[in-house]
């Protein structure tokens with residue numbers, strides 16, 4: 604794809620073009636990986652262990668540099684990990700969200716922004732709550748509040764519900780679904796999952812295999828195509 608074509612296609616929320624990445628050992632993790640996210644919404648990736656999903660999110664987040672190819676990322680990204688304990692750093696909810704705020708806000712504006720972000724994830728009034736008193740689902744929603752406070756519009760969620768029970772899983776899914784479908788400034792989420800039932804909630808789903816992303820399909824269709832394979836594997 605040429606520079607001119609890339610610029611002409613600047614409208615997508617994300618464009619990944621022939622991306623390649625190899626670890627220092629020489630082992631490839633991404634191979635000619637190309638896809639785009641055409642509009643805000645909830646977009647899901649599924650794929651086997653080691654297919655390159657987490658590496659892809661780290662490249663999109665800018666934590667790794669591609670070996671080959673291009674990334675066009677016109678909106679600000681933020682990563683949300685599987686285990687919120689890996690990204691919550693400060694003792695109280697309010698102080699942790701403060702860490703993510705953009706610079707240049709005065710004290711009043713910082714307080715308001717923290718309150719807004721907590722409110723958006725259903726944790727209104729939790730400013731002083733010690734993080735260690737939160738449930739797993741609340742911690743994950745706090746991590747999402749940090750992403751919102753950073754003014755990110757592209758959420759990169761790496762198996763965000765893998766450690767949660769069914770109720771908390773549903774709450775996080777509904778929260779992201781809401782943020783991605785709100786009429787004003789809908790967010791874009793790229794959500795990695797091994798839980799096939801989550802595919803029913805997305806705007807598009809794709810399969811990642813051997814470092815490359817396949818075409819977008821409807822979530823229920825991809826789920827129905829993968830379920831028999833998964834069942835077969837479980838039996839074998």
Ligand SMILES: Nc1ncnc2c1ncn2[C@@H]1O[C@H](COP(=O)(O)OP(=O)(O)OP(=O)(O)O)[C@@H](O)[C@H]1O
Pocket residue numbers: 626630631632650651652653654655656657658659
């Ligand atoms: N820090 C690292 N150093 C070297 N190789 C790595 C590193 N992290 C991942 N890899 C390798 O890169 C490949 C892709 O790994 P990645 O973690 O992106 O897969 P994944 O699709 O997220 O898998 P999973 O479903 O298990 O989370 C694997 O072969 C893995 O062993």
Ligand SMILES: [Mg+2]
Pocket residue numbers: 656657658761
């Ligand atoms: Mg992974």
